[in-house]
Amino acid sequence: DIVPTFNYDLSTPYFEITVPTLDTVRFSAILEQHILSEYPMLMTGVSGTGKSAIIAQLMREMDRDGHxxxxxxxxxxxxxxxxxxxxxxxxxxxxxxxxxxxxxxxxxxxxxxxxxxxxxxxxxxxxxxxxxxxxxxxxxxxxxxxxxxx
Structure with missing residues (x-):
């Protein structure tokens, strides 16, 4: 299964919660490959679709991993x-x-x-x-x- 199971953690601040969906997993994977390849990327879309949240979540994870x-x-x-x-x-x-x-x-x-x-x-x-x-x-x-x- 591509989409990981969501586990709610009470200690996670509300605005850092991202419920994984097929789209968030896809966008995160593409973004991560661009980052690792040092290839600039412009993510566009209508307001309120979660672009900033997806990017912020991935950057937090990659920062924690030391990348x-x-x-x-x-x-x-x-x-x-x-x-x-x-x-x-x-x-x-x-x-x-x-x-x-x-x-x-x-x-x-x-x-x-x-x-x-x-x-x-x-x-x-x-x-x-x-x-x-x-x-x-x-x-x-x-x-x-x-x-x-x-």
């Missing part, structure tokens, strides 16, 4: 690219002067919730989204003070 360093980033209309970069860098270790990364043996996984939320700037772009695109394209962030990729 990943989860970096949750929640966008809002007020989210800036600077704040986004600070949230990501706060979860990374300084490896060398010009290099940031997760602890040895782990992978950093950035989960952006509400990707469409940042307000458009006067040029019609969304700087926090552009920062995420840059991170995916170059696997690095730009040091805004000393002007180098880290």
């Amino acid at each position: 990943i360093v989860p970096i949750p980033v929640n966008f809002s209309a007020q989210t800036s690219s600077m704040r986004t970069q600070e949230m990501i860098e706060a979860k990374l270790d300084k490896k060398r002067k010009k290099l940031l990364g997760p602890p040895a043996g782990r992978k950093a996984v950035v989960f952006v919730d509400d990707l469409n939320m940042p307000e458009l700037d006067r040029y019609g772009s969304q700087p926090p989204v552009e920062l995420i695109r840059h991170l995916i394209d170059y696997d690095a962030l730009y040091d805004r003070k000393d002007l180098f990729l880290k």
Whole structure:
């Protein structure tokens, strides 16, 4: 049987409870393979279908197993690219002067919730989204003070 049996645990906070269904198991398996393969993924769908809950649950499990360093980033209309970069860098270790990364043996996984939320700037772009695109394209962030990729 693909869908595990659900066992209710009174100590689990309400918002961390996920009842496994065929769809949640499918989406979790696909997402986990993307994470392990270091392949970016965009999960879309109508509001209220559990996308964020499925991702958060999988990230908690993979964090407990020591596979990943989860970096949750929640966008809002007020989210800036600077704040986004600070949230990501706060979860990374300084490896060398010009290099940031997760602890040895782990992978950093950035989960952006509400990707469409940042307000458009006067040029019609969304700087926090552009920062995420840059991170995916170059696997690095730009040091805004000393002007180098880290």
